[in-house]
Every structure is written in structure tokens, then in C-alpha cells.
Amino acid sequence: MRTPNEHVLRFTVPVSVPGVTLEPGTYAFRVTAPATIQVLDVNKARAYAQFHTISAYGCDTALMNTYEMTFIRTSIDAPLQLIKLLVPGQLEGHELRYGAKTSPTPQLSNVPAAMRP
Numbered sequence: 001m002r003t004p005n006e007h008v009l010r011f012t013v014p015v016s017v018p019g020v021t022l023e024p025g026t027y028a029f030r031v032t033a034p035a036t037i038q039v040l041d042v043n044k045a046r047a048y049a050q051f052h053t054i055s056a057y058g059c060d061t062a063l064m065n066t067y068e069m070t071f072i073r074t075s076i077d078a079p080l081q082l083i084k085l086l087v088p089g090q091l092e093g094h095e096l097r098y099g100a101k102t103s104p105t106p107q108l109s110n111v112p113a114a115m116r117p
Contacts, residue, residue, distance in 0.1 A: 005031040007087055008042060009067070014079035018051035018098050021079050029085070037085075037094060056084045056095035068093070 010026045017039055026042040038050040058068050070084035086093030 007067070007085075015071070016079050016081045017049050018096055020049045022048060031094075035094075037096075052097045053085075053094035054097060056086065056093040057091070058084065058086045058093060 007029045008026060009029055011022060011024050013024055015022050020039070022039065027048070028040045028042055028044055030038045030040060030044075032038050032050070035053050035055075036050065037053055039048045040046060041048070058070075065088050067088065068084075068086040069082060071080040072083055073080055081098075082096055083098075084093060084095050
């Protein structure tokens with residue numbers, strides 16, 4: 001059973017989140033605390049990552065029924081890196097915190113979202 005703090009996202013390309021690169025597939029993103037997200041398989045049997053976030057704002061997703069995601073690519077052969085996630089019905093979203101060694105350095109801009117919830 002899904003809760004308001006769980007969001008099912010499907011990626012059609014590899015996507016990095018802090019600590020792991022997710023292969024194409026469907027994942028559950030669970031907000032476990034105001035500034036913490038856990039990524040699990042869609043059945044919630046396996047945890048892939050847990051990381052801290054900071055508040056992020058974007059389009060008014062509270063009025064929309066869509067997710068807004070921002071990606072960058074840190075090098076030509078690197079997977080897309082998820083840096084911001086805004087969810088439907090909420091004014092405040094999540095900016096993912098990467099460590100100093102993996103801080104995003106954008107080389108491409110306006111990378112389109114490659115998934116739908």
C-alpha cells in the first residue's frame with residue numbers, strides 16, 4: 001500500500017542518486033523524514049539508497065498532477081544525475097545532496113525527464 005510519502009517513479013535510462021546508479025526500471029521513493037529519502041524496489045523488498053535533501057522549489061506542482069524532475073549529466077559517459085524532485089500536490093520539493101566528490105557539475109542543460117510516475 002502506498003502512502004502520501006511514497007512515490008513510484010519509472011526510469012527508462014540509468015539515473016544516479018546519491019550513493020548509487022539506478023538501472024532503468026520502476027522504483028519507490030519514500031520520504032522517511034522531512035529531509036531524507038529512501039529508494040527501494042517497487043515491491044519495497046530491497047533498499048538501494050537513503051540520502052539527505054534540502055528544500056527545493058520549482059513550478060507550482062501543488063496545482064498539477066505531475067512530477068517535476070531536474071537532471072544533469074556530469075560527463076558525456078555518465079548516467080543522468082537526479083538533482084531535484086518535486087511531487088504533485090506539494091509546494092516544497094527535494095534537492096538531492098551529493099557529497100563533495102560527487103557534486104554535480106552541469107555540462108548539459110535542460111535534459112528532459114525520461115520517466116513518468
